[in-house]
Amino acid sequence: MSSTTVEPGAAGPKTNRIGLTVIEYKGGKTTLCAGCGHNAISERIIEAMYEMGVEPEFVIKPSGIGCSSKAPAYFMSRSHAFNAVHGRMPSVATGALLANRKLICIGVSGDGDTASIGIGQFVHLMRRNLPIIYIIEDNGVYGLTKGQFSATADLGSKLKSGVLNDLPPIDTCALAIQLGATLVGRSFSGDKRQLSAMLKAAIAHKGTVMLDVVSPCVTFNDHEGSTKSYKYVKEHEETLQDVSFVPHFEDINVEYDAGSTVDVTMHDGSHLRLRKLDRDYDATNKVGALQLLAESHEKGEMLTGVFYVNATAPSFIEQLNLSETTSLARMPQELTRPSRQALDEIMEELR
Numbered sequence: 026m027s028s029t030t031v032e033p034g035a036a037g038p039k040t041n042r043i044g045l046t047v048i049e050y051k052g053g054k055t056t057l058c059a060g061c062g063h064n065a066i067s068e069r070i071i072e073a074m075y076e077m078g079v080e081p082e083f084v085i086k087p088s089g090i091g092c093s094s095k096a097p098a099y100f101m102s103r104s105h106a107f108n109a110v111h112g113r114m115p116s117v118a119t120g121a122l123l124a125n126r127k128l129i130c131i132g133v134s135g136d137g138d139t140a141s142i143g144i145g146q147f148v149h150l151m152r153r154n155l156p157i158i159y160i161i162e163d164n165g166v167y168g169l170t171k172g173q174f175s176a177t178a179d180l181g182s183k184l185k186s187g188v189l190n191d192l193p194p195i196d197t198c199a200l201a202i203q204l205g206a207t208l209v210g211r212s213f214s215g216d217k218r219q220l221s222a223m224l225k226a227a228i229a230h231k232g233t234v235m236l237d238v239v240s241p242c243v244t245f246n247d248h249e250g251s252t253k254s255y256k257y258v259k260e261h262e263e264t265l266q267d268v269s270f271v272p273h274f275e276d277i278n279v280e281y282d283a284g285s286t287v288d289v290t291m292h293d294g295s296h297l298r299l300r301k302l303d304r305d306y307d308a309t310n311k312v313g314a315l316q317l318l319a320e321s322h323e324k325g326e327m328l329t330g331v332f333y334v335n336a337t338a339p340s341f342i343e344q345l346n347l348s349e350t351t352s353l354a355r356m357p358q359e360l361t362r363p364s365r366q367a368l369d370e371i372m373e374e375l376r
């Protein structure tokens with residue numbers, strides 16, 4: 026645990042509401058390529074956790090396999106981490122959260138980890154409303170294994186070798202909404218303001234958050250013809266709303282025009298504010314969200330923003346009615362394990 030030494034009388038370093046400096050939310054030095062979108066996402070996670078005053082020791086950051094799945098090593102060293110088998114982060118996250126409901130879980134995955142090998146685990150995670158922040162660091166390729174197309178690559182996108190993708194992409198946001206995730210959006214690693222607001226809302230949300238963050242791979246997918254390059258995203262990004270977030274510990278009387286802004290009160294009393302831009306859009310309407318994504322897909326748009334939010338649906342933990350006072354991880358064996366006698370009776374039945 027690190028604490029910065031301050032000279033007597035000198036102004037101390039800036040701290041958040043739980044007395045920690047931003048340095049205490051940092052991780053190891055990144056080994057990802059310079060300019061990789063995943064590094065920018067780690068920066069936004071560090072800032073969001075610091076600004077929300079989250080206790081690092083109550084955070085778990087599971088991931089799968091890939092450059093994206095290495096990213097948790099580069100933020101929040103004081104938190105718990107687990108690199109699962111490729112595409113199998115959801116089951117590790119589910120186990121951890123059922124064993125200790127007090128944890129804040131930020132699961133980091135890649136588009137390959139999620140939409141290719143991990144799609145089976147992903148769809149079952151999305152239908153449970155487990156309180157997890159699931160981030161896809163989406164570059165459209167398998168970066169770690171040298172740039173093959175993943176299942177989120179757009180139709181017609183070109184590899185460096187000139188090969189064109191002839192399969193339609195899986196829209197992970199549409200899939201997550203349809204299956205039951207309760208806060209779903211898409212952002213861009215280079216959009217600091219929008220991504221920060223969405224991450225803070227994600228921390229306040231009690232349910233499954235699925236954020237697809239387009240995160241260019243500078244080494245294998247940043248060339249002319251790629252639809253996940255920095256240039257392409259900057260030229261084609263269409264922002265759905267102006268996303269802002271007012272945490273519960275700040276003055277919520279910040280002025281806003283109710284005619285142009287949808288205000289969503291989160292579980293902890295924080296506010297997610299979605300100010301309309303060009304479209305009249307209601308992010309609390311699930312059918313409307315699916316229609317929007319289907320239409321935007323037809324038009325070939327790169328739409329970002331909060332597509333769907335339901336801040337009142339019961340989480341998986343609530344539905345299971347787990348003890349609020351003692352987490353499963355801390356219960357004595359007498360309560361969590363069948364007695365010798367009970368096991369003997371079961372064995373007897375099986376004879």
Ligand SMILES: Cc1ncc(C[n+]2csc(CCOP(=O)(O)OP(=O)(O)O)c2C)c(N)n1
Nearest residue numbers: 091092093111135136137138166167168169
């Ligand atoms: C079971 C298994 N199959 C295949 C691999 C090889 N592999 C490692 S990472 C990866 C894809 C990673 O792509 P993505 O999740 O998009 O992450 P990125 O590197 O692009 O951030 C693959 C296929 C593996 N490690 N384990």
Ligand code: SF4
Nearest residue numbers: 058061092168242243
């Ligand atoms: S290969 Fe691509 S995804 Fe992997 S670290 Fe480099 S830029 Fe990032």
Ligand SMILES: [Mg+2]
Nearest residue numbers: 135136164166
């Ligand atoms: Mg990838």
